[in-house]
Amino acid sequence: MSKRSLSPKKVSESRTVMTEMIMPNDTNPMGNLMGGYLMRWMDIACAICAGKHCESHVVTAAVDHISFQNPIRLGDVITLEACVTRAFSTSVEIFVQVYANDLKGQQPRRCNHAYFTFVALDDEKKEPIAVAPVLPLSSEEQSLYESAQRRREMRLVLAGRMKVKEATEIRKLFMETD
Numbered sequence: 001m002s003k004r005s006l007s008p009k010k011v012s013e014s015r016t017v018m019t020e021m022i023m024p025n026d027t028n029p030m031g032n033l034m035g036g037y038l039m040r041w042m043d044i045a046c047a048i049c050a051g052k053h054c055e056s057h058v059v060t061a062a063v064d065h066i067s068f069q070n071p072i073r074l075g076d077v078i079t080l081e082a083c084v085t086r087a088f089s090t091s092v093e094i095f096v097q098v099y100a101n102d103l104k105g106q107q108p109r110r111c112n113h114a115y116f117t118f119v120a121l122d123d124e125k126k127e128p129i130a131v132a133p134v135l136p137l138s139s140e141e142q143s144l145y146e147s148a149q150r151r152r153e154m155r156l157v158l159a160g161r162m163k164v165k166e167a168t169e170i171r172k173l174f175m176e177t178d
């Protein structure tokens with residue numbers, strides 16, 4: 001097993017930025033980027049970010065709801081920004097945002113975002129292993145850190161891995177809105 005650090009890490013230490021240009025092979029018959037290709041790039045950017053934070057191999061365990069707010073066109077340049085929001089025992093949540101603009105840098109727009117969950121694996125790529133905590137510094141990092149617990153409960157309940165009665169954050173949320 002290679003030496004890994006389990007000391008708390010700043011979000012900036014694993015922040016990952018990836019840029020792609022949309023080529024003809026990436027588009028649907030309307031000339032827009034295929035959603036599946038975008039999801040692939042999102043998965044890659046998030047995996048790099050998770051791997052950096054965990055200092056280990058990682059696998060995608062879950063992807064939360066993704067919606068496509070704005071079409072991305074042939075020739076556009078997209079930027080994917082991935083950052084870790086929170087670490088749990090053996091998993092981390094990664095937030096990714098996608099922005100697009102044309103080649104001249106004009107018409108910038110935010111196209112979509114999603115939350116991915118990755119599990120850190122040992123060097124044999126078999127068993128989940130402990131991950132370093134996240135040290136949220138800015139107010140945005142702190143807000144993402146706090147809301148991560150609620151998103152985690154939601155996805156574990158939906159996956160049948162947690163009972164609703166154990167999902168304290170979600171229960172609190174619904175009680176507040178009554």
Ligand SMILES: CC(C)(COP(=O)(O)OP(=O)(O)OC[C@H]1O[C@@H](n2cnc3c(N)ncnc32)[C@H](O)[C@@H]1OP(=O)(O)O)[C@@H](O)C(=O)NCCC(=O)NCCS
Pocket residue numbers: 059060061062088089090091092117119128155156159161
């Ligand atoms: C992800 C995987 C390693 C989990 O294995 P497991 O035997 O369920 O392991 P555990 O029960 O110990 O759970 C490990 C972690 O995964 C998390 N996890 C498992 N399923 C999850 C889900 N549906 N959503 C969110 N987290 C999940 C658990 O909460 C746990 O995290 P924690 O330790 O931080 O609480 C295993 O299911 C796997 O290898 N899946 C395939 C991954 C893959 O191939 N991804 C690419 C898709 S093509």
